[in-house]
Structure formats: structure tokens, C-alpha cells
Amino acid sequence: MERRTFLTTAAIGAATAATGVSLPAMAQGKKAVIGVSIPSATHGFMGGLNWHAQDTIKRLKATYTNLEFVLATAGAVGKQVNDIEDMVATRNIDALVVLPFESEPLTSPVKAVKDAGKWVTVVDRGLSQAGIEDLYVAGDNTAFGRVSGEYFKANLKPGAKIVVLRGIPTTLDNERVEAFQAAIAGSGIEILDMQHGNWNRDKAFSVMQDYLSKHKQIDAVWAADDDMAIGVMEAIAQSGRQKEMWIVGGAGMKQIIKRVMDKDPQIPVDVSYPPALISTALEVTALNFVSATPVYGRFIIGSTLITAENAAQFYFPDSPF
């Protein structure tokens, strides 16, 4: 496991510099520089995303010698804007792959990159103005809610009672929840409660404790996130009600995927929203510079149901997430 993230990043930077210096003749013409700007690893999902970004960059550099990458991670919006400006000013990038921290404030800096004639790939969070990016790669939040809802509908009897944990109040969370509600509509399943667990284990733990003291009958829990599912599981274990209800999380955390693989009755399935979507963005962007493949447009990664049968293909034991 690579623990020292910043050392690894530094090593990539150093390797880039070394290759650039020693092998100028080998490149077919000029080397293409791809700038990558993503939020830093402040929680599980972003941690996984950072790991996949570094992993993919390593592989792409080994495969295509005429590609160079500059990776910057930002802990705040302002820092991300600075990173992007620095990439254009000092590293002379040919393409930018960006996962915007927030849509509004990043729109004009990214537009400036586009206006300077660079290739722009936007990942997961759209900009607030349409038509800036050449390529848009994202997960499908509506499908995420719908796939979860369909599983509930198919596996619960009419009259069943469920509780829901929501994430941080955002449009993303609203899309998921609305799609979930639409998917279970008419099934006779009753949602007893919907509170925000902020995609956080501790918060989910205490919200679930309160659900358990409030409701005598709960048949299933839509935790909507794997971190929250872990907190929910502990709260249920504490109350000794493991046999009464099952839990569906979401994203694809390795511990949860492992349980699905092992056929844990408490976690029968998971719904994917893979942090590896950054790899898709990087690979496809790289194609633009190494081949004539047309790659502009939108690439939406579907959310699929992860079951014991297909869990192996979603299991990344080396990833921190």
C-alpha cells in the first residue's frame, strides 16, 4: 500500500522531469502535457479517487512515452483556481482534467483554459455554464438512486417499512433521493424517516441509533453510502436487531464489496458510484493525444447493482477506499 501520498506525487513529478530532460529526441515531436486538478483526499471517496488518479497516471506514463502529467490536489476552491492558473502559466499544459471543487467558482478559470485553446475534460461535477468542456465524464446520480430503489421494490413486500440516511444537503443528494423515491413509488413500501447523515460514519451511527429507538419495526435501511453503511451496521449490532433488517450502501468501498462477495445477509448488495471514474477521464483524454479516436462528448458511467456474482470486478483491495 502506498501511504506517502505526497512523496509519491513528488516522485511522479521528479520522474516527469527526468524523462523530459533525458529523452527529448524519443518523443514524436512535442510531448503533450496533461494537467490534472482534483480535490485532496479529505474523505473516503476522494481518497479512492486520488489513489486511482495516481495509479492511472503511472500506467499511462509507462504506456505512452509522449505524454506528461502534472497532478495537483487542492483542499479548497481558491487553491484549485491557483493550481489551474499555475499549470497554464508555468507548465504550459495542452489539456486539463479537472474535478471542480465547486461548480460556480471554477467555471470562469476553466473557461479561461478553454479559451487559451487547451483541451478540457470535466469530471463528475459539471460547470455552471454549458459547452465549455470538450469531454464530460461523470457518474449517474439518478441511476444511483433508481438502482437502489428498484432493489428495495423487488425485495420487500408491500407494507414494509424502511429508513433512509441522506448525505450532505446538495443537488447531488437530492437527485439520488428523488430517483429513489420515484423507483419505490407504488410499491407500498413506507419510508419512516429521512435524516442527513452527511456521508459520515459517526453521524450515521448516531442517526441510526435514534431511528432504532424511535421505530419498533424497520425492515431495511437505505444508507446511500458505504461509510454511512458502516456506522449503521454498528448501531444495529448494538441494538441486537441484525436479523430484522438489511442495509444497502453505495459507492463501492472495499470493505463493503468484500461483505457482498462473502454473501453477508446484512449487506446483500451495493450500488456502484466508482471513484475510479477519474481513471476513465484520464484514459479517454490520453486517447485524444495518442490516436485519432474521437473522444469529445459526454461519458456517463452507469451505477450498477453489485451482487455476490459480479462483486469481484468492483473489488480493489489495494485502494484505500
Next chain:
Amino acid sequence: MSDIPRPDLTRADTVRADTAPPSLGSRLPGLSALGPLLALILLVALGAYLNENFLSAGNITNVLARSAFIGMIAVGMTFVITSGGLDLSVGSMAAFIAGVMILAMNALLPSMGVGVPLILAGMAIALGAGFLAGLGNGLLVTKARIEPFIVTLGTMGIFRSLVTWLADGGTISLDFGVRQLYRPVYYSGLFGVAWPILAFALVAIAGQVAMRHTRFGRYCEAIGSNDKVALYSAVNVERIRLMTYVLLGLLVGLATIMYVPRLGSASGSTGMLWELEAIAAVIIGGTALKGGYGRVWGTVIGVLILSLIDNILILADLVSPYLNGTIQGVIIVLAVVLQRSKSSSA
């Protein structure tokens, strides 16, 4: 209540609000002190009225055990704030200590095996790390003479990023076997009272005694009130200040010992905003933010008020979950208003 004639105390209370510590003679809590207690009683009554399960043993245990982490930290914070300091780093420090503790226990596992000695070693490491972290904060405040706000703002960022780095951006998880052995430290207890609640109660009682009946407590109030005068009165100001930070560090370590068995993991989002909850609890309880007067039992009430608001909002379904923060904010401000207005108008 305001019609009870108490001329002397009224004056003492007015003075206290400005500069001086309260008259040492007053054993009974003054009128102002009852504000938070009143708020707590109202909350409990409201909770019982809104949901029949509110007063069930299970729910009470949940709320108290959840309060224990912030509670132990807030008791330590009471001493730091009373002596005129502040510590913003406690939430990140808890996350960092939890990370170090879990990694150390996982590393010791092959040599020590799953057993009580391993758990004890983990606990010792947590307390040691808490001691060192508190010592670091304290030395920077007293020896390097940097404002506590700045020192702990810095260490807050340092601890938070260190734990993210240790976790490689993900989550650090305790080995499954060790976890099963360690789990009862959060989930079981003595005579039906969970261990975290017992630990919190002991810390609170010891804190109350230390604040009211020991030299250390009196020195803290003297320093927070006026550190120059304290210095001229032969109080070793730097040493006492350093001790408050070390004490807080140790209590963060103790809180972590109780926290780790709960979920068996630590990540960059562990202990998020604990510092603000702890500070809010201290102030709700009647300790002066600018120092000079501390009330440990008030802090305990403050912590309980904060946890109860959360609990009631979920049990009752009163408002849209989007408004939970508003309700919390209003109650926090009200609890303080209740207390301040009594002290000035009585």
C-alpha cells in the same frame, strides 16, 4: 425568580461579568447559573412529551455515551478557557490520536497477539500521544509566546492532515479480531451503565473538585482573570497554563480510548468540529470565554444540551432536516441569553 432580594450576590454577579472572579463564599449556584440547567430540564420535558421512547433506558444510554467524547474534552477545555486560553485543535487531535493508536495496535498485533495486553498498550499509546500533543500546544503558547488561537489553529491543520496522510486519504481500520475484544469498552459497562458514561462521570466529578477545591483550579481562575496580578502573587503562570493544555491533551487521549472501540476506525473526517462543540458546551455552561471563571458542572450540562437537541430533532420530526442547524443555533444562543440576562437584571 428575580423578585427574591439578594443584594450582595447581585453585586458580585455584576462584577463577575466584568472582570473579577466570583466571591468564593457563594456555595449555592447563583441565579445566572440556573439558566443552562433550566434549558436542560425544558429539553428533557420536551423530549419526553414528543416521543414515548425518549426516556427509555436505551435512548438515555445512547445520548449519554455519545456525549462522553465531547464531554471529557469539554471538561479539559473548561480549564484551558478559564485560564484565558483556547484550544481549537482537539477535534483533529482526537482523529490523529485515534489513527496513531489503531496503526500502533495493528503493528503490535503480530508480536503481542490478540489479548488484553495489546489493548492496554493501545490505551497507553493514546494517552502518551495525547500528553505529547497537549505538551506541544502548551509549550508553543507558554514558551514561544504565540497566541493560543494561532497555535491551535496551526496544530488543528497539522493533526488533520497527518491523519489523512496516515490513512492515505481513506480510513484506518482496527484489525477485526482486536476490535471484537476491544468493542465492549464502548458497548458494555458496569451495572448497566456503559463505560464511556462512567468515564465521563468520573472525569466530570474530578474536574469539578479540581476547579472548586484545589489550588490548581483557583490558579486557573486567577490567571484567566488577570495574569499579571497572578504572576505578582507568586503563581507560576506559565506552568499552570502548560498544565491546562497537557490535561486537555490527556483527556482527548482518554476520549479517543472510548471512541476507537465504537467504530474501530479513524479517517480524515473523524472528530470533525468537535472543538467547536466542546467550546460551545463550555460557554453554554457559564464559563467566561475570556477566562477568569470556570464552571465544570455547567460544562457537563452544556454537553448534554447539545446532544439532546440532536437526539430530539431526529426523534420528533418537528422540522425539515435542513433546519436542524437553525434549531441548534437558536437553543445555544437562548441558553446563553437566559444565563446572561439573569446575571445583569436580577
